[in-house]
Amino acid sequence: MAVSRQGMTDEQRKSVALEYLKGFDNGGVTSDGSPLLDLFADDAQVWFPKWGLANGREEIGRLFADVGGTITSIRHHYASFNWVFSGGDTIVAEGTSHGEHRDGAWRAGVPEWAAGRWCDVFEIRDFLIQRVFIYLDPDYAGADTGRYPWLAGARDGD
Template identity: 35%
Template sequence: MIRQFFRYADAADTRVLDLYTDDIRLTYPKFGTAIGKEAVRTFTIRMAKVLRRLEHDIDGLSFIEAGDTIAVEGREWGETSDGTPFPDGEISQGLFCNVFEFDGDLIRAVRIYVDPDFTNKDTALIAALS
């Protein structure tokens, strides 16, 4: 099911919503938490304005399972709406971790841990950490 989640996400396929419970909780940096399928749909519309293309290394995903929770680590790459490709492989590595909670066969929560500064435009923070 998690691999299918990423396939749907990469294809911007709205069937991803069918994988969620009605009261899904999705948390993403700089966005906050969306509760319910309509709020998640709003999140995906906003992300589509930021990213022209997003792909995940589905075959290379790593999983850690604990009860009804699965943590997934992997790589992603793509292109922003202005045509800038990411990651750059220097500062940005395209690494992410998602934590999924399940209710039976459906996803009831997903917390996405990723740096949303896909193209390293937050130069002040980069300089402070370099």
């Protein structure tokens, strides 16, 4: 197999990352109607907290089905994203979201300590996601407060 290296600009990488995030908001479908997995290289990797590392499209599909099966809806707040460009294949997106999880609703900042803030580190090459590591609190409904002394009694307010 030959290694292809199509040159990409930071804006092109950003457009792939945005298409990925918007695909989640659209129930796993990209803007042209393709499955979200079509944005990934065959041997891509995705890491999600409390799930682990998914290698290749088949495992990534399983990760997305497992996590997505717990989420009724999600909306990313695109206007407030922070983007960091490495000058290479890696870009970072930091942002907020809100939505509905099977355990309850979430919105970034409500309360301030709860879910909704996230950071994704992408490696995008040849117009495909090669790697994305997702950093967020997977306790979307904010129910896991008992193990954290500073959150004891905080579930009803911030």
